Amino acid sequence: MTRGPIMNKPELLAPAGNLEKLKFAIQYGANAVYIGGQSLGLRANADNFSFAEMKEATDFAHHHGAKVFVATNIIAHNEDLHEVDQFMKNIEKAGIDAIIVADPALIERTKQAAPSVELHLSTQQSTTSWPSVQFWKEEGVSRVVLAREVSLQEIREIKKHVDIEIETFIHGAMCIAYSGRCVLSNHFTARDSNRGGCSQSCRWQYDMFSELQEWERNDTPFTMSSKDLCMIEHLPELIDAGVDSFKIEGRMKSIHYVATVTNQYRRAIDAYCANPDQYVFKKEWLEEISKAAHRSMTTGFFYGTPDEKDLLYIEREDFPAFDFAGLVLDYDEEKQIVTLQQRNKISIGDTVEFFGPTMERFTWKVEQMWNEKDETINTAPHAMMTVKMKLERPVKANDMMRKQK
Ligand code: SF4
Structure with missing residues (x-):
């Protein structure tokens, strides 16, 4: 049925x-x-x-x-x-x-x-x-x-x-x-x-010793974390x-x-x-x-x-991968320019990815950027600074942009 x-x-x-x-x-x-x-x-x-x-x-x-x-x-x-x-x-x-x-x-x-x-x-x-x-x-x-x-x-x-x-x-x-x-x-x-x-003590890195106080491992520290x-x-x-x-x-x-x-x-x-x-x-x-x-x-x-x-046991497996790079504040459809609040450094030539609650994610190569005064910039290094960027695909306020590390 x-x-x-x-x-x-x-x-x-x-x-x-x-x-x-x-x-x-x-x-x-x-x-x-x-x-x-x-x-x-x-x-x-x-x-x-x-x-x-x-x-x-x-x-x-x-x-x-x-x-x-x-x-x-x-x-x-x-x-x-x-x-x-x-x-x-x-x-x-x-x-x-x-x-x-x-x-x-x-x-x-x-x-x-x-x-x-x-x-x-x-x-x-x-x-x-x-x-x-x-x-x-x-x-x-x-x-x-x-x-x-x-x-x-x-x-x-x-x-x-x-x-x-x-x-x-x-x-x-x-x-x-x-x-x-x-x-x-x-x-x-x-x-x-x-x-x-x-203090998440289970995630700390420990050295292991045998009952005879011999060091069991000297290469990778041990962690108890799941x-x-x-x-x-x-x-x-x-x-x-x-x-x-x-x-x-x-x-x-x-x-x-x-x-x-x-x-x-x-x-x-x-x-x-x-x-x-x-x-x-x-x-x-x-x-x-x-x-x-x-x-x-x-x-x-x-x-x-x-x-x-x-369990993680002997490794801390910190991977990814992507940094949260910017939050979309606005998108000008006519000019195809997105206004972002910077959350991590962005530079010309970076490949970034846009995603949002209802959209399908897409990647984009950063080719043109401006600061708040509309001056051309090559990089946006300051946290929370307002950045404008040429973007030919529409996005909405509160969509996000991430960048591969
Ligand atoms: S197991 Fe780890 S995370 Fe949980 S309470 Fe103990 S120290 Fe904290």
């Missing part, structure tokens, strides 16, 4: 480290974004949002039919709980759609202080079974973000047993521990990974398993990364849901992601326990 289009598409949930990233994530296809407030979140080093910025974020998102969630997923100590009630009230006032929360104390306090805000249980709670999901449902959460260590088969079983929204990570960095169960950073740098301070998760080739199985929300990791990542990755998942989800029987995975979706991603990729725990192929 042939299947028609899938009407109930899963949500695509993107990270937004600041307002600019939030706007790009939504314009490039996210149905929802998650942000951090100025306390109670796990990314102390991200820009994080004031309450006024949260209000601007929800106004923009709701206008575009998208939602905003706030990550308040620390494991709280007594001192962290002093201002929770006011914090949650302010979140509610800013129009935030849901908070992502791990600590039972925060769940209880939020229910009292901000009853209209939905509660999403964070992956920090390491939920891996349907009875646990059932437990949290009874506690009043409307969605569970499963542990990254859950397999595809386990997701199917969870969806079969419990009627609740299920969210899974589909892309981005992985912890080498159950998220929230790691204190490497606390020990090595006195920064609490469960209170927003993770490859990054990437499930774009496996979306049909995740959609068919009933996952309600697909989450991309990376609130610290650039707008180039967020826009690129979000948009490729948008294209893949839309293509599958429009016609599941005729769906064909396009390898250019993965190629595009590789232009912004910085590590090798893995399917994590979805198909079983990862082995040595899924």
